[in-house]
Amino acid sequence: MSKSSIPQRIQSAVWARAGGRCEYRGCNVDLVGDLIAGKDGGLFGFIAHIVADSVKGPRGDERRSPELAADLGNLMLLCHRHHKLVDVDEVASHPEEVLLAMKEEHETRIATNTGISAEYASHVLRFGATIGPNEALLSTQAIFAAMPPQRHPATRQTIDLELLNQVFRDDEAEYWAIQKRNLDQLFREKVQGRIERQEIKHLSVFALAPQPLLIELGRLIYDIVPTTVHQRHREPETWNWQRDRPPLDFVVSRPPENASGPIALKIAVSGVVNDDRIVAILGEDAAIWSITIADPGNDVVRRPEDLSAFRRTLRAVYGELQARYGESTLLHLFPAMPASLAVETGRVWMPKVNLAMKIYDHVRNVGFVPTFTIGAPKRTDD
DSSP states (O other), rough: OSSSOOOOHHHHHHHHTTTTOOOOOTTTTOOOTTTTTTTEEEEOOOOEEOOOOSSSTTTTTHHHHHHHOOGGGGGEEEOOHHHIIIIIIIIIOOOOHHHHHHHHHHHHHHHHHHHOOOGEEEEEEEEEEETTTTTOOHHHHHHHHHHHTTTSSSSSSSOOOBBSSSSOTTTHHHHHHHHHHHHHHHHHHIIHHHHTTTTTOOOOEEEESSSHHHHHHHHHHSSOOEEEEEBBBBBTBBSSOOOOOOOOOOOOEOTTTTTTSOEEEEEESSSSSOOOHHHHHHHOEEEEEEEOOOOOTTTOSSSSHHHHHHHHHHHHHHHHHHHHOTOOEEEEEEEEEEEHHHHHHHHHHOOOOOOOEEEEEETTTTTTEEEEEESOOTTTTO
């Protein structure tokens, strides 16, 4: 317990630099207001000394304690639980250097986040839908942490287009019609009108769902508003870009000029898609195009530049398909890619230019099944 009086201006500076939140690593609890107790304006934090203001206190020092008693660099804001932890219960586990590191990490993060200009505000769009027997869970805290320094949340409220707890699963035909209709309606109600009214000027998209629905979400967003799409990583489990691998290099392969059957595009980035799986559906004469990488895998998209490279590649392929086959052709799309690339697949597709697409989804123990079609082939007599 502090034996000295800390000037009010120093106390205010401690609260400001901490952003009103506990500085203990991994806590970050808001210490201003208690909605449960109905005390919105209450302060529930403790200003703690790193080097105690008394030689007998935690980490106390005969010479430095009086010198640092009111030093801003020696003070940190803690919640009740962590104040007791560092000063009473586990003093030995919290030497000066550990607490100084916590203070530096926290205050640097607060300074970085609050220093972002208002023009970089972005509305957060969360989209989650049932994937097989699992439900997609998108943590708001993890999402907000992944946005700086390029963007910051425009509000504390996310725009949620969650399609959970459905009776039908993604291996049933009814699922796709219901989910697509629900997604389209939710987007109109929650997003499109606000964009048209210029309430939303930028979107940050965090999505986990079956790939056809991710593609449909991208189609709805298109280019009506500037958008940043994020990728959930498996290792480590985070939405933050990792940049721990070289940029992806996308490779395009094309069918022979004389291939005369249905036109297919397989995007095999998160896994290998053998042509025989497509031939089994479309026939031996299928004209199969592909976009892939040297070593497909589930966790390969590690940097935003990977999304940019994918968009450029896909846009060029869409253009080739249009030029080669004309507007009356239906394209069969077989996707196996990370969620972010699925969203970008829909965003790149241009409704009045590119081929209509029938989108397939892979179902375990079944194979690829048709889901729904976006666009409509233009009649040759138009």
